[in-house]
Amino acid sequence: YFDDLHLPDNPKHYNEYSRQCHVPVKCASDRRCPEVYDWKDLERWAQQEAYSRFEWESSFTDKPCSLISHSEYDYNLFSTGALSSDEEIGVKNTMTTDILLEYLASGAKCPVRNLLEGRCPNVSRALSLEECQHQRLYKCDPNYPYRSYNGICNNLQHATWGQAGNPMKLEIAPCFDDFVSKQRRSSTGRTLPNNRKVISDIQRALRNITARHVSDEMFSIFGLMFAEFATSDMIGRVMKRARNSTGGFRGCRADGKGISPYQAPLTAPLTVLPDDSNYGPKNVECLNFSPIENANDQCDLRYPTKRNTATSYLDLSAMYGNGDQYDENGKLKTSYCGASATFDRNHVISIQFMAIAGLFAQLHNYCIDRVRSCGQESKEEDIIEKCRSLTIGVYQRIVYDEWLYSLFGDDLFQQCDFNCKYDENLESSVSSTYTNAPGRFQHIWIPDHFSLSEGGKQVLKPVFEFFHNFGSFDCKSVLEGMFNDSIRVDTLSETLINTFFTDDGVHGHCLLCLDLERGRDAGLCPLVLYKHYFDRISENPTKCYESFDDLNDIFYEELINVFKKHYESPFDLDALFLIFEKEIPNGAFMPRTVAASTCLQFKNLKCSDRFFYSWNQFLTPAQKELINSIDMVTLLAMFGGIEQVPRNPWFINSEAIYANKIKQEMNSKHHLFCSL
Ligand code: HEM
Numbered sequence: 001y002f003d004d005l006h007l008p009d010n011p012k013h014y015n016e017y018s019r020q021c022h023v024p025v026k027c028a029s030d031r032r033c034p035e036v037y038d039w040k041d042l043e044r045w046a047q048q049e050a051y052s053r054f055e056w057e058s059s060f061t062d063k064p065c066s067l068i069s070h071s072e073y074d075y076n077l078f079s080t081g082a083l084s085s086d087e088e089i090g091v092k093n094t095m096t097t098d099i100l101l102e103y104l105a106s107g108a109k110c111p112v113r114n115l116l117e118g119r120c121p122n123v124s125r126a127l128s129l130e131e132c133q134h135q136r137l138y139k140c141d142p143n144y145p146y147r148s149y150n151g152i153c154n155n156l157q158h159a160t161w162g163q164a165g166n167p168m169k170l171e172i173a174p175c176f177d178d179f180v181s182k183q184r185r186s187s188t189g190r191t192l193p194n195n196r197k198v199i200s201d202i203q204r205a206l207r208n209i210t211a212r213h214v215s216d217e218m219f220s221i222f223g224l225m226f227a228e229f230a231t232s233d234m235i236g237r238v239m240k241r242a243r244n245s246t247g248g249f250r251g252c253r254a255d256g257k258g259i260s261p262y263q264a265p266l267t268a269p270l271t272v273l274p275d276d277s278n279y280g281p282k283n284v285e286c287l288n289f290s291p292i293e294n295a296n297d298q299c300d301l302r303y304p305t306k307r308n309t310a311t312s313y314l315d316l317s318a319m320y321g322n323g324d325q326y327d328e329n330g331k332l333k334t335s336y337c338g339a340s341a342t343f344d345r346n347h348v349i350s351i352q353f354m355a356i357a358g359l360f361a362q363l364h365n366y367c368i369d370r371v372r373s374c375g376q377e378s379k380e381e382d383i384i385e386k387c388r389s390l391t392i393g394v395y396q397r398i399v400y401d402e403w404l405y406s407l408f409g410d411d412l413f414q415q416c417d418f419n420c421k422y423d424e425n426l427e428s429s430v431s432s433t434y435t436n437a438p439g440r441f442q443h444i445w446i447p448d449h450f451s452l453s454e455g456g457k458q459v460l461k462p463v464f465e466f467f468h469n470f471g472s473f474d475c476k477s478v479l480e481g482m483f484n485d486s487i488r489v490d491t492l493s494e495t496l497i498n499t500f501f502t503d504d505g506v507h508g509h510c511l512l513c514l515d516l517e518r519g520r521d522a523g524l525c526p527l528v529l530y531k532h533y534f535d536r537i538s539e540n541p542t543k544c545y546e547s548f549d550d551l552n553d554i555f556y557e558e559l560i561n562v563f564k565k566h567y568e569s570p571f572d573l574d575a576l577f578l579i580f581e582k583e584i585p586n587g588a589f590m591p592r593t594v595a596a597s598t599c600l601q602f603k604n605l606k607c608s609d610r611f612f613y614s615w616n617q618f619l620t621p622a623q624k625e626l627i628n629s630i631d632m633v634t635l636l637a638m639f640g641g642i643e644q645v646p647r648n649p650w651f652i653n654s655e656a657i658y659a660n661k662i663k664q665e666m667n668s669k670h671h672l673f674c675s676l
């Protein structure tokens with residue numbers, strides 16, 4: 001089934017649903033193109049607008065009242081990095097193009113759509129401004145055996161594919177109201193229902209669904225946190241930036257009682273209604289939110305898409321950073337739990353995340369020690385890069401053969417069929433749909449407590465405590481705690497809905513609301529379009545949804561009732577709610593459409609990666625042998641500092657084996673490090 005892994009450069013509106021279900025298509029018979037008297041003049045105007053807007057926005061980084069302060073719980077939840085001068089040009093170019101498109105769309109919308117979808121041959125598809133032409137030419141050396149740090153030259157013909165900072169890509173054209181930036185509206189043209197209200201009603205409704213139950217064979221918190229680690233490797237979110245860094249621009253008053261009079265321009269806070277069962281009594285009427293930056297650094301006239309600051313390849317880019325993270329011996333500088341110090345910049349992570357990240361950094365550093373102890377003369381670069389290739393290979397094998405296998409279950413794993421070959425014509429890219437809807441599915445597994453294993457006992461602590469004071473935790477007990485801790489599948493946790501990122505256990509954010517808003521901000525189309533799209537790809541029967549009750553093949557009745565209450569038509573539902581699809585394929589842990597999207601995303605990342613371990617021609621036999629023998633259990637035994645490791649860390653209640661036994665087996669492979 002899933003063999004078209006390509007995401008288009010110029011996505012088109014998805015017509016198939018309308019065709020099958022006789023839904024009218026906006027602009028269907030409108031053939032007009034934008035009429036502009038003087039394009040050059042318009043471009044220069046848009047550029048001037050962009051430049052002055054950028055200066056104005058940047059001025060807010062010096063206004064303490066407009067920044068979230070240290071003492072607020074959501075300090076750093078929306079932190080923004082500083083821009084290098086190259087990045088600043090990219091951001092300004094993106095703004096220039098966005099302003100120009102918004103201007104055109106403010107006149108008539110349909111011509112803009114025709115332009116964006118390539119039906120206006122007389123209009124150039126890129127701006128002609130000098131600043132827009134700064135794409136560098138790269139010459140890639142096909143014989144250079146190692147990955148670059150920013151993803152460049154992984155693809156020899158298209159050097160920039162998969163590069164950090166690239167835009168995400170869309171399967172189908174986005175559904176902004178004006179096609180370029182305004183939030184999608186209901187089919188009758190009204191604003192979508194209040195974000196928070198829908199989410200809190202969903203939490204209430206899910207309490208009454210008993211079909212969602214905990215079984216013995218349950219995915220572990222270890223599996224959950226590993227997923228977050230893999231996500232952070234392929235996706236790096238970046239809130240709209242100004243010149244200097246911040247701990248987050250302010251949208252709401254510090255006490256949450258409404259929008260701040262000092263609201264910064266790069267924010268779009270969420271409104272909470274006074275009758276909210278959690279926030280109401282706390283007088284919180286406003287939750288901070290900052291949109292993600294667009295990425296259109298060469299000023300192409302195309303649908304706006306969001307920036308991904310990570311390399312899309314599964315190459316441990318969040319751990320290796322720019323390649324400047326090594327000490328004088330070529331070891332990664334480490335921080336808590338032996339994790340690479342690069343993670344210290346990321347403010348929204350837990351010690352559990354660090355404990356998993358630490359396993360891979362320690363493998364790299366262990367490898368460096370072993371290679372050096374062979375006493376052979378090697379170039380510094382070769383030692384580092386050989387250990388890096390080994391570590392990435394070990395990680396990639398774990399992602400596909402262990403983690404995805406456990407998540408998908410045997411049937412679905414075979415169906416998805418990860419046995420593709422390297423395809424040099426396939427662009428490595430992250431889907432904006434995946435990122436902003438199905439890819440967030442596992443957030444609903446986040447519980448209210450994580451376990452620690454202290455003196456052989458399980459101790460439960462609120463999740464938020466693990467986001468602060470990393471120094472107060474013992475990584476060994478954090479790791480051990482994750483193995484027998486089950487993901488949450490019966491109801492949605494308070495942590496997810498009411499107290500996310502809190503520091504006092506009382507006032508917090510709503511992660512699922514952020515997820516919903518990200519989809520709206522990225523212009524995702526209605527849920528039923530994606531359902532139709534992915535069903536077609538997986539050759540499932542497709543269906544039309546005329547009444548809410550038609551949704552009964554996707555959702556339980558309790559949820560349909562929530563949607564009935566808030567939405568005008570089943571066609572208006574937000575794509576995020578695919579995460580609540582009731583059909584879970586046999587043996588899998590994910591609903592059907594989420595699984596289809598996940599399958600395509602991970603297949604793309606594998607088959608577009610020239611250096612993927614299973615075909616990387618630069619790996620030596622010794623590297624290959626090590627990659628095939630270091631599995632997750634081995635990593636845990638070697639670097640987890642624990643005496644007994646679970647045979648299967650992805651599921652709870654796994655049988656345990658002695659770490660020493662595994663370490664001994666590894667010792668018998670030491671010689672391999674001398675022929676890396
Ligand atoms: C305790 C576990 C986790 C926490 C605390 C967490 C937290 C977060 C936060 C704060 C964001 C940014 C929200 C926003 O502003 O848009 C995010 C984004 C995201 N998360 Fe998670 N997450 C967790 C686990 C996972 C897992 C297991 C997955 C599974 C694949 C996942 C997938 C994603 C994706 C795809 C995004 C969007 C991309 C991004 O912003 O990096 N997360 N998560």
Ligand SMILES: [Ca+2]
Nearest residue numbers: 233311313317
């Ligand atoms: Ca990466």
